[in-house]
Amino acid sequence: MAAADSDPILRVDHLTMRFGGLTAVGDLSFTAGRNDITALIGPNGAGKTTVFNCITGFYKPTEGMITLRHPDGGEYLLERMDDFRIAKHAKVARTFQNIRLFAGMTVLENLMVAQHNRLMIASGYTFAGIFGAGSYRRAEREAIELSKFWLDRVGLSERADDPAGDLPYGAQRRLEIARAMCTEPLLLCLDEPAAGLNPRESEDLNRLLLSIRKEQGIALLLIEHDMSVVMGISDHIVVLDYGQKISDGSPAEVRADPAVIRAYLGVDEEEAPADIVAEALGAAQQEDRP
Amino acid sequence: MVEKVGAAATQNPLDPAAILKDTAITAVIAFAIFGPIVGLKTVAIGNGLALEQRWGTVAALVAIVAAGRLLINLFGVGAASSYLKLHALRVGIIAAVAGALMIFLSLAAGQLPVVGLPLLPPVVIAWLTIIGPIFLFGGVWLIYVSFAQKNGGAAASKALRDTSAYGRYFGIALLIAAIILPFIPGIDRRVMDLGILMLTYVMLGWGLNIVVGLAGLLDLGYVAFYAVGAYSYALLSTIYFPIWFGEGIIPWAFWLVLPIAGFLAALWGIILGFPVLRLRGDYLAIVTLAFGEIIRVILINWYDFTGGPNGISDIPRPSFFGIPFTNDENGFAATFGLEYAPIQRIIFLYYVILALALLTYFVTMRLRALPVGRAWEALREDEIACRSLGINTTSTKLTAFAIGAMFGGFAGSFFATRQGFVSPESFVFMESAIILAIVVLGGLGSQLGVVVAAIVIIGAFELFRELDFLVAVMPAGFDPVQYRMLAVGLAMVLIMRWRPRGLVTRREPTVYLKEKKAVSADLVAQGHG
Known part of the structure; x- marks a missing residue:
């Protein structure tokens, strides 16, 4: 206080x-x-x-x-x-009263979207990424690591490749928190x-x-x-x-x-x-x- | 296995009153539809119009519909379908073999020099040609269904994964077929032209798929970007490039203008994108529709610049990287020691559009796995969630519009150089509708689905030019070409009835940890605009 x-x-x-x-x-x-x-x-x-x-x-x-x-x-x-x-x-990150996940994307993809801004810079605003620049690939690996960390924290590692819309309600709430945390x-x-x-x-x-x-x-x-x-x-x-x-x-x-x-x-x-x-x-x- | 059967009347199969009532209602509906459409025909007499009444034809149509309904009620679709369910494999094999036999007979009697076959009358051949493919495809489908049943519901997700593997093989097979097509013996200029047309629509479908399928923004005016690309090439190569750089530039014009046309189309994509950023769903669709029309109306009315309704002609044909396809010592044939043939240019055009389409494909697939592509899909799923994650939805939407438009512009440039002539007539709303239909029928966001849908729709259009045999079985004065839109519409209704999410209804994830599991289309949002 x-x-x-x-x-x-x-x-x-x-x-x-x-x-x-x-x-x-x-x-x-x-x-x-x-x-x-x-x-x-x-x-x-x-x-x-x-x-x-x-x-x-x-x-x-x-x-x-x-x-x-x-x-x-x-x-x-x-x-x-x-x-x-x-x-x-x-x-500032937030979650929503009525859960707003990207239901048609996998759990891992949800967390990758949350790291959009960092990855966008790493991909040279797409121009470097489209030619497969090494810096982008490194950044993507790091993003996956961060996603894995948060999946582990909210107990969703086993569901990483499942669609977010398939998760039970409680898991969707946890995923939304993990997604918000991925924006650091x-x-x-x-x-x-x-x-x-x-x-x-x-x-x-x-x-x-x-x-x-x-x-x-x-x-x-x-x-x-x-x-x-x-x-x-x-x-x-x-x-x-x-x-x-x-x-x-x-x-x-x-x-x-x-x-x-x-x-x-x-x-x-x-x-x-x-x-x-x-x-x-x-x-x-x-x-x-x- | 007498389980629940579908039709209402079959709950009590032999209730004559219910069956009669049902049949009567069907007849009334049929009369209401056919009465005005078929029964009344306006004919020009002198200076005026007169009504010709054809109630006999209406009565025949109503009778056919009512009889069909009566038969369904008496014998039941339910009974037939449960019989099919039990014996799907057997019935399927019989139908497929019968269908294949019929196709063979019709081909053999018509053209193939097979010995000993009796000469079939043309009417029989025509019917065999119509019914054979239906039997073959129906049979193959039944066999597929019977295997799908054996797999059962538990293995459904595995089957889904398997089909995605089949999809990959199917795609590779299609690609190989596309690459070797010009060298298959018996392929003539007509087939090559059809191939070029199909590939153009595949490319347009893939381009529009970025906007509609990935970003979920319904765009009814995509043809505008096609027009921008076509007119960019037409104007630059006929008027401006010769003035700026001299006549010598003309053989190179296509390759120089291509990126410019793509850039200009992308610019127009952004110009369209700005005012519609705040619009969603129906409103977005209407504004994009209007945009498509605005571009066309400008092309018609800006006579000094675009040539108005007359269009632009004598657009330079493409050259083989500077070497023209002409019949002289500087031409392509002479340079490479070949014999001159007009089809060489067509084959070159075919490979150009194949390369452009593949460029579209690979760039799109690449973009999907980049942050911008994931943001597009996230935008389709939930725009507010995107903003809460710090994604600039404005620029994300604009990049989708711009990149989609860019590929439309490339395709337009190609269209102009292939035709040698452009006019506003080529860029009517119908084109937008066909491209959108290809994307929707293929399955939003699915690359392979777009290919199949383009082949089916464009193929069906052209097929109706070839259906001369139908004339033999149809009344005099029958012209199959007039029915092609009807057939395509019917095909769309059927596909939307059984595959409401399009032919390919799953989404491949862009990244995975252990296992790539396809996402069922039921979960994937269609976008709100």
């Missing part, structure tokens, strides 16, 4: 997004720490995915500023950048990575995300409804309701915040007994953070 305040990788200032008369996100400010897992939670329709789409450039915010700072000091104003430039230059991001945005996973799978997901954070030293930003994931791995939670930030802090602080309780349970705080709240906001609280 302390690191987040002094040197955040992502700083969102007064972000507002209006669609016609509807304010999906209103005056939202928060930061994400450089090596933290930041969770964005809130009831359905709270504007979480809108925030994601603003950060990754799929929406242009109506107002506000989104700043991403690289470790070397480079600053990127994401609200001014095209979506693909955010992924390419600012090094500094900030990984996950939109409901645990949706549709069974308890064992979401436990595996927790381990995967924690190890990604630890080994790659990158920041994670996630939207999640599964409280066992949110409370289990987050360092920092931002709670949205009707596009407004209602709480911001560590899992323990957020869990105890009356505003959060009101938003989730729709009752006055004095009527909400502490044990119901505890149940709603984190059966996972007993699980010790590794």
Whole structure:
């Protein structure tokens, strides 16, 4: 938390997004720490995915500023950048709520597409690659090695040559994370990575995300409804309701915040007994953070 | 093995009321279709038009349809197909042998100097020629099906891989056949011309396949790039090159203009690409269609530059790298000590288009395995995911348009030098439609499928010029050439009925770790434009 305040990788200032008369996100400010897992939670329709789409450039915010700072000091104003430039230059990768894999391509090809920009340069923007330049072949071998590494990490090595559309749901979610990681991001945005996973799978997901954070030293930003994931791995939670930030802090602080309780349970705080709240906001609280 | 049978009436096979009702409905539908189309005919009388009514013909057609439906209801397609399922191999072999025999008989009676065969009347020969191939292909197909059944569902994926190996052998066999074609005895100029035409369409199909099959951008105006290539060569070689470089350049014009034509077509591809970047699906199709027409209308109306509807004639014929195909001491024949023959030029043209087509093939296959090609396919699968991975979809789309257009431009240049004459009439929408039909029938993204589809469609067009024997069995005044579009349309309907994803329905991965497994077309997206 302390690191987040002094040197955040992502700083969102007064972000507002209006669609016609509807304010999906209103005056939202928060930061994400450089090596933290930041969770964005809130009831359905709270504007979480809108925030994601603003950060990754799929929406242009109506107002506000989104700043991403690289470790070397480079600053990127994401609200001014095209979506693909955010992924390419600012090094922000994302996954989607409804999985978006290249279903007709193999698992390995999905990961190779993710390394497009590096391979494009290695192939001399196609001109060298078409004549079979050695530098490109080397780069492609390296790309395959990186793909193999991530396939191994998400447990899909055996399925490398199968079409991505043939994978079971949980494996598709893991492949999407591996694909995002193949772009070698500094900030990984996950939109409901645990949706549709069974308890064992979401436990595996927790381990995967924690190890990604630890080994790659990158920041994670996630939207999640599964409280066992949110409370289990987050360092920092931002709670949205009707596009407004209602709480911001560590899992323990957020869990105890009356505003959060009101938003989730729709009752006055004095009527909400502490044990119901505890149940709603984190059966996972007993699980010790590794 | 009396399992579920298809037709509704066969649930209770002997319910006369249901059968009659079904037959009556069929007859009414047949009447509704044939009544206006066949029953009424306008004839010119003096200055006006009169309606000629032909209800007898309509009645005959309706009766044929109703009788066919009645027979299906009485005996059932289901029963027939389950019999075929059980005895596919036997029936297939009998049909194939019978078909082969019929083809042999028809050929032998017509031309081959086989001894002892009685002279068959022309009507019988005609029928044998029609029915023989149907029996042969039907039989071969049944044999194939029976083997496919034996393999069973479990081995389906293995069979898929096997067919991809067969596909490779088939492709190599086709290539060898294409290379030795000019030297096969009995191949005359007509066959060579047909070969050149087919290869032109194969090349155009491969070029369009980059845009439609790989990048998933539906382009209905591809012929525009063909036109740009053709007019580039026509204008540069007849007017501008002689002015700029003198007459001596003319023998080299084709080889010099070829890259320029490709470049100009690619430029037009980008010019088309920019406004349509944001369009998808139907909207993209309409705008590309309009673009194709715009180019044609400009060619017609810009009289000073393009010659308008008169076109451009006297376009230089290609030379053998500077040596013309003429009958004098500087000509190709004299230089290489051969006897002069006009077909030498045709054979050279054939090899030029074969080389151009192969260039298209190898470049495309190469590009597929490069990042740009993978990005094209990823774009077809999911554009938003592409952008989230940092892929510039704008430039990716533009490169697809440009490279596809470039090959169209090469083909256009070749077309101009082969014909010696270009006019806007050669670049109508129908050409775009045929090229797109070749790509779709072949199977989007499949290189081999495009070859087969081009041979089938272009071959079918030309075949109808040769069907003189049909005149013997058909009513007087029958002209087979008039029916060729009908037959091609029927073939398309049938292929789309049984192979909705085209002839070749699998995708070869561009990279693999252990084993190259083909991806079934069910998973491959068709692109949203």
